[in-house]
Amino acid sequence: MNDSTDDRIELLRSRITTVADFPEPGIQFKDITPLLECPKAFPISIELLEEKVKDLGVEIIAAPESRGFLFGVPLALRMNVGFLPIRKPGKLPRKVHKVEYALEYGTDSVEIHADAVQPGQKVLLVDDVLATGGTMAACCQLVEKMGGVVIGCAFLMELTFLGGREKIPDSRVIHLLEETD
Numbered sequence: 258m259n260d261s262t263d264d265r266i267e268l269l270r271s272r273i274t275t276v277a278d279f280p281e282p283g284i285q286f287k288d289i290t291p292l293l294e295c296p297k298a299f300p301i302s303i304e305l306l307e308e309k310v311k312d313l314g315v316e317i318i319a320a321p322e323s324r325g326f327l328f329g330v331p332l333a334l335r336m337n338v339g340f341l342p343i344r345k346p347g348k349l350p351r352k353v354h355k356v357e358y359a360l361e362y363g364t365d366s367v368e369i370h371a372d373a374v375q376p377g378q379k380v381l382l383v384d385d386v387l388a389t390g391g392t393m394a395a396c397c398q399l400v401e402k403m404g405g406v407v408i409g410c411a412f413l414m415e416l417t418f419l420g421g422r423e424k425i426p427d428s429r430v431i432h433l434l435e436e437t438d
C-alpha cells in the first residue's frame with residue numbers, strides 16, 4: 258500500500274537537517290544530503306514534485322547548479338521531458354544568455370545556452386531551497402529572455418520568512434515543505 262501524502266512529507270522533513278551558522282554566522286542552513294542518502298526519501302521527493310506539477314503541461318525542466326540539478330534531472334527523467342542546466346558564468350561552452358542579480362554583498366550571475374528554450378515553450382524551474390529568491394528570479398529572467406514561459410518554480414523547501422516568492426511573480430511557487438521562521 259502507498260504511504261499517504263502526509264507520511265511521505267514527514268519522511269522528507271525528517272531527512273532535512275538544519276545546520277546553524279553555515280556557511281556564515283546567522284544562517285540556518287538546510288542540509289538535504291541526508292535525504293539524498295536515503296533510498297526511500299529521495300525517490301519520494303521526486304514522486305511528490307511530479308504530483309504537484311503534472312497538470313501544468315511541463316515541456317522542459319531547467320535548474321540552477323548544483324543542487325537544482327539533484328532534483329531537476331530525476332524529475333525530468335520521470336516526466337519524460339528534457340533538462341536544461343543553468344550555470345555559473347564561464348561553464349557553458351556555447352553562446353549564452355546571462356542575468357546578473359544582487360546578493361547581500363555584491364552580485365552574482367547565472368547563464369543558460371542562448372538557444373536552449375524555444376519561444377512559447379513551457380518551462381518548469383526546479384531548485385532545492387527558495388531563500389531570498391534572487392537566484393530563481395534570475396533563472397526566470399533567463400527563460401523569459403528567450404521567449405519561454407515559466408509555468409512554475411518548484412522547490413523541495415521554501416523558507417517563507419525570507420519572502421523569496423515576492424521576487425517570483427504570478428504565484429508560480431510550488432513547494433513540498435515550508436519553514437515559517
Ligand code: AMP
Binds near residue numbers: 392393
Ligand atoms: P536565494 O537566496 O533564494 O537566491 O538562494 C540561493 C541558493 O542558495 C538557492 O539555490 C538555495 O539552494 C541556497 N540557499 C540559500 N539559503 C539557504 C539555506 N538557508 N539553506 C540551504 N540552502 C540555501
